[in-house]
Amino acid sequence: MSKNFIPSRRDLLKSGGALVVSFSFAARPGETLAQDAAAAKPLALTAVDTFLAIDATGTVTVYSGKVDLGTGVRTALAQIVADELDVPFNRVEIVQGDTALTPDQGPTFGSLSIQIGGVQIRNAAALARSALLDLAATQLGVKPEELTVSAGTISGGGKTVSYGDLVGGKAFSLAVDHTKPPKTKDAKDFKIVGTSVPRVDIPDKVTGKFTYMHDFRVPGMLHGRVIRPPAIGATLQSVDESSISGIAGVVKIVRDGSFLGVVAENEWAAIKAATRLKATWSSWEGLPEQGKLMEHVRATKVAKDDVTGNVGNAAEAMGKDGVKKIAATYDFTIHTHGSIGPSCAIAEFKDGQLTSWSASQATHNLRKQLAKMFGLPLENVRCIYLEGSGCYGRNGHEDAAADAALLAKAVGRPVRVQWSRADEHGWDPKGPPTLIDLRAALDGSGTVTAWDSEFFMPQQTPNMFVVPLVAATLSGMPADETVAPGNVFQNSNIPYKFANINIVCHRLETTPFRPSWIRTPGRMQNTYANECFIDELAAAAGADPIDFRLQHLDPNDKRGIEVLNRAAALAKWDKRPSPKNGQKSGQSGDVVTGRGVSYCKYELVRTYIAAVAEVEVKRSTGEIRVTRFYVAHDCGQIINPDGIRSQIEGNVIQTVSRTLKEELKFNRSTVTSLDWASYPILTFPEVPDIVMDLIDRPAEKPWGVGEPSAAVVPSAISNAVFDATGARLRSVPYTPDKVRSVLRGA
Amino acid sequence: MAISKTLNVNGAQVATTVDDPEMPLLYVLRDNLGLHGPRFGCGLAQCGACTVHIDGKAVRSCVTALSSVSENNRIVTLEGLGTPENLHPVQQAFIDEQALQCGYCTNGMIMEAAAFLATNRKPSEADIKKALAGNLCRCGSHARVVKAVQRAADLAQAR
Numbered sequence: 017m018s019k020n021f022i023p024s025r026r027d028l029l030k031s032g033g034a035l036v037v038s039f040s041f042a043a044r045p046g047e048t049l050a051q052d053a054a055a056a057k058p059l060a061l062t063a064v065d066t067f068l069a070i071d072a073t074g075t076v077t078v079y080s081g082k083v084d085l086g087t088g089v090r091t092a093l094a095q096i097v098a099d100e101l102d103v104p105f106n107r108v109e110i111v112q113g114d115t116a117l118t119p120d121q122g123p124t125f126g127s128l129s130i131q132i133g134g135v136q137i138r139n140a141a142a143l144a145r146s147a148l149l150d151l152a153a154t155q156l157g158v159k160p161e162e163l164t165v166s167a168g169t170i171s172g173g174g175k176t177v178s179y180g181d182l183v184g185g186k187a188f189s190l191a192v193d194h195t196k197p198p199k200t201k202d203a204k205d206f207k208i209v210g211t212s213v214p215r216v217d218i219p220d221k222v223t224g225k226f227t228y229m230h231d232f233r234v235p236g237m238l239h240g241r242v243i244r245p246p247a248i249g250a251t252l253q254s255v256d257e258s259s260i261s262g263i264a265g266v267v268k269i270v271r272d273g274s275f276l277g278v279v280a281e282n283e284w285a286a287i288k289a290a291t292r293l294k295a296t297w298s299s300w301e302g303l304p305e306q307g308k309l310m311e312h313v314r315a316t317k318v319a320k321d322d323v324t325g326n327v328g329n330a331a332e333a334m335g336k337d338g339v340k341k342i343a344a345t346y347d348f349t350i351h352t353h354g355s356i357g358p359s360c361a362i363a364e365f366k367d368g369q370l371t372s373w374s375a376s377q378a379t380h381n382l383r384k385q386l387a388k389m390f391g392l393p394l395e396n397v398r399c400i401y402l403e404g405s406g407c408y409g410r411n412g413h414e415d416a417a418a419d420a421a422l423l424a425k426a427v428g429r430p431v432r433v434q435w436s437r438a439d440e441h442g443w444d445p446k447g448p449p450t451l452i453d454l455r456a457a458l459d460g461s462g463t464v465t466a467w468d469s470e471f472f473m474p475q476q477t478p479n480m481f482v483v484p485l486v487a488a489t490l491s492g493m494p495a496d497e498t499v500a501p502g503n504v505f506q507n508s509n510i511p512y513k514f515a516n517i518n519i520v521c522h523r524l525e526t527t528p529f530r531p532s533w534i535r536t537p538g539r540m541q542n543t544y545a546n547e548c549f550i551d552e553l554a555a556a557a558g559a560d561p562i563d564f565r566l567q568h569l570d571p572n573d574k575r576g577i578e579v580l581n582r583a584a585a586l587a588k589w590d591k592r593p594s595p596k597n598g599q600k601s602g603q604s605g606d607v608v609t610g611r612g613v614s615y616c617k618y619e620l621v622r623t624y625i626a627a628v629a630e631v632e633v634k635r636s637t638g639e640i641r642v643t644r645f646y647v648a649h650d651c652g653q654i655i656n657p658d659g660i661r662s663q664i665e666g667n668v669i670q671t672v673s674r675t676l677k678e679e680l681k682f683n684r685s686t687v688t689s690l691d692w693a694s695y696p697i698l699t700f701p702e703v704p705d706i707v708m709d710l711i712d713r714p715a716e717k718p719w720g721v722g723e724p725s726a727a728v729v730p731s732a733i734s735n736a737v738f739d740a741t742g743a744r745l746r747s748v749p750y751t752p753d754k755v756r757s758v759l760r761g762a
Numbered sequence: 763m764a765i766s767k768t769l770n771v772n773g774a775q776v777a778t779t780v781d782d783p784e785m786p787l788l789y790v791l792r793d794n795l796g797l798h799g800p801r802f803g804c805g806l807a808q809c810g811a812c813t814v815h816i817d818g819k820a821v822r823s824c825v826t827a828l829s830s831v832s833e834n835n836r837i838v839t840l841e842g843l844g845t846p847e848n849l850h851p852v853q854q855a856f857i858d859e860q861a862l863q864c865g866y867c868t869n870g871m872i873m874e875a876a877a878f879l880a881t882n883r884k885p886s887e888a889d890i891k892k893a894l895a896g897n898l899c900r901c902g903s904h905a906r907v908v909k910a911v912q913r914a915a916d917l918a919q920a921r
Binding site: 358 | 763764780781782785786789792793797798799801802803804805806808809811839840841844845846849853856857860862863864865866867868869872888890891892894895896897898899900901902903904905906907908
């Protein structure tokens with residue numbers, strides 16, 4: 017797309033302004049709306065041409081609905097295609113997240129980019145390869161089985177022909193049925209899959225050559241900023257336009273209902289105008305008291321109950337004489353996504369068409385939302401993905417896209433909206449609070465005879481994984497009213513084979529803040545409570561925590577057993593019950609150490625993770641330091657080992673941060689943790705050493721990696737703190753204040 | 763009223779025009795000069811994404827008013843630190859260690875580390891962590907960043 021730009025005096029004198037990207041390719045992202053080119057591009061999941069094209073030079077273009085959110089999946093997808101087609105890795109290009117060009121493979125969430133997206137693309141590539149072999153057989157007069165392929169060239173009978181010569185930009189016109197996938201390459205023939213191909217984007221990202229969403233410019237573009245209500249539910253009453261009359265470059269104040277924004281010729285003028293513009297708003301105090309958040313959650317009206325586990329009769333087993341009964345309540349606070357780059361988007365209305373550039377993880381869904389908001393036919397909206405700052409779920413990108421569209425429509429020119437840090441911390445949708453009650457019974461032999469749990473979590477509007485757009489809500493423009501925290505019920509059920517199980521998720525009608533999914537949504541909160549509580553049971557039974565888990569796992573689930581054993585070996589696990597010194601008070605001295613385990617089978621159907629945390633607890637201050645974190649990980653077939661390591665490191669570090677430090681702060685009106693001082697995250701000196709053991713199973717399906725290893729972090733830490741101190745942490749985050757208070761009570 | 767200003771950016775004298783001399787340097791670099799290296803992260807000097815070098819020191823450009831910089835100050839951005847053909851050791855090491863995920867904070871990590879290494883040739887792991895304590899990363903690339911800075915120190919020694 018854009019070229020690197022190191023200013024020389026001549027260039028600057030010539031341009032005298034912002035870099036404007038020019039477009040040289042047809043039907044590539046970044047291009048302005050070209051309906052003719054776009055209309056010709058198939059998008060159905062059932063066509064090979066939807067997923068890939070090979071031009072006359074033999075370059076393979078892959079069209080991926082799943083996008084690279086900074087995970088490196090672009091590189092991994094290219095590896096899959098290069099291997100399946102037998103072309104060199106560097107001959108594969110990826111087009112991602114453009115509603116005119118790439119299929120709707122679902123939002124880039126849920127650790128599904130390889131598992132679903134990559135597998136669909138692999139199916140298409142396998143069919144394309146087979147069609148190319150048939151074409152070559154005819155052209156060369158050789159039987160297909162006598163042909164070989166190397167670097168995109170087919171050879172047989174002493175003759176050769178290249179993919180480029182065979183297909184050269186023409187359509188394959190082949191159907192693909194992902195429910196009956198074609199035969200793909202045998203694992204033994206992989207050459208590129210399973211290797212740590214360096215990421216294609218990194219050289220440009222370390223030299224300033226890369227064009228992020230935030231760097232993108234379109235001709236004639238203006239800069240917009242939004243002014244959000246000082247209280248979440250406040251309505252706009254008046255605006256004093258004269259308050260910014262002295263700022264040069266302001267083009268327009270845009271007011272629509274309670275939506276308020278400014279548009280200016282340059283970014284700094286927009287920032288100043290947004291900061292200084294005086295407006296009056298109604299008062300609103302609809303949030304619960306922060307100190308009583310969990311009471312509020314418990315008192316919230318239940319929309320419905322989902323029973324996610326039901327074996328035997330837990331109530332009856334719990335009531336039996338002679339069993340040891342244990343109960344505990346866990347809670348997990350509200351988190352913000354906290355991308356380092358606040359959300360940014362550009363929108364342009366032209367000839368009745370809306371083009372939206374953003375870092376949305378779900379451009380097809382965003383397209384539907386924008387079409388509804390502006391009353392446009394779907395085909396008149398095109399959403400194009402450009403990589404942004406790391407995205408760990410549905411953050412503010414889509415909202416910035418709606419802001420930009422509203423402002424662009426109001427001024428009749430393309431508008432770029434850049435959220436401020438306070439916009440991002442205050443107005444991105446939040447990971448909702450979760451409350452969990454657990455009860456269990458143990459018999460005299462240390463076997464769990466009953467497990468009974470209740471989860472309090474928001475409802476999810478069926479089949480509507482879209483979060484209402486802030487601009488639509490504030491302006492009153494058309495929108496679907498949804499509650500969309502994601503599939504947060506997942507992993508409320510447990511992998512353990514107890515005789516009696518009852519698990520209920522109370523799906524709450526409301527939650528204090530607009531919810532959305534944040535990395536490992538629900539799976540993290542639920543695994544945290546379950547894996548801490550099973551540790552409580554192990555301690556009550558006087559059993560080693562790993563042995564206790566193995567004792568209750570399905571003996572046929574060999575991969576689960578292996579991952580736990582591998583984690584134990586990796587961490588040189590010292591087999592004994594917790595706490596460490598076999599007494600409630602734990603060790604003597606101010607700084608004490610401990611280790612804790614956690615296990616998760618993601619959604620009970622895919623990626624297996626077992627982890628061991630080693631911690632130091634300073635009892636006088638309540639500070640926890642995670643010194644080392646071990647992960648054993650089985651995601652089936654590994655596409656790029658280094659990519660997986662990077663994702664696991666990210667999961668561990670980000671979740672240590674969420675577990676120890678992060679908590680949204682708010683008053684009765686709005687979010688008050690609006691910067692990094694009031695919402696601190698983990699810093700370099702606090703980062704643990706991370707040690708991992710990747711289990712590669714090339715002949716198995718490739719499963720997700722982006723989220724699963726985050727699920728085990730909060731529980732492994734809590735269990736390690738118990739091992740060190742004999743005190744059980746049951747409320748995330750484990751801030752020094754809370755830890756000191758729990759230690760006092762232990 | 764628009765004012766003209768001459769700056770020394772990446773070794774070249776460049777002229778630019780702004781309405782407000784109090785505009786942070788970040789917006790001059792990004793919007794007027796079209797550079798992509800320095801990034802907007804917070805505008806509060808809390809995260810480090812906007813870091814540039816002024817006379818060899820790592821500076822947060824989001825809170826550096828244009829009026830505080832003169833044409834005698836040497837401003838270097840990520841683009842001027844090294845080029846794809848002639849990478850700075852820290853840039854090379856970030857590639858070697860694959861030391862980023864989204865890469866949004868990477869500018870700050872590299873610029874801060876390069877300034878640090880210029881005066882600390884053989885830093886320990888703890889020194890590096892301390893030097894980067896004010897640079898935030900949300901993806902969790904920290905372990906790789908530390909390795910990359912150690913590698914860069916070795917590369918710089920070897921050069």
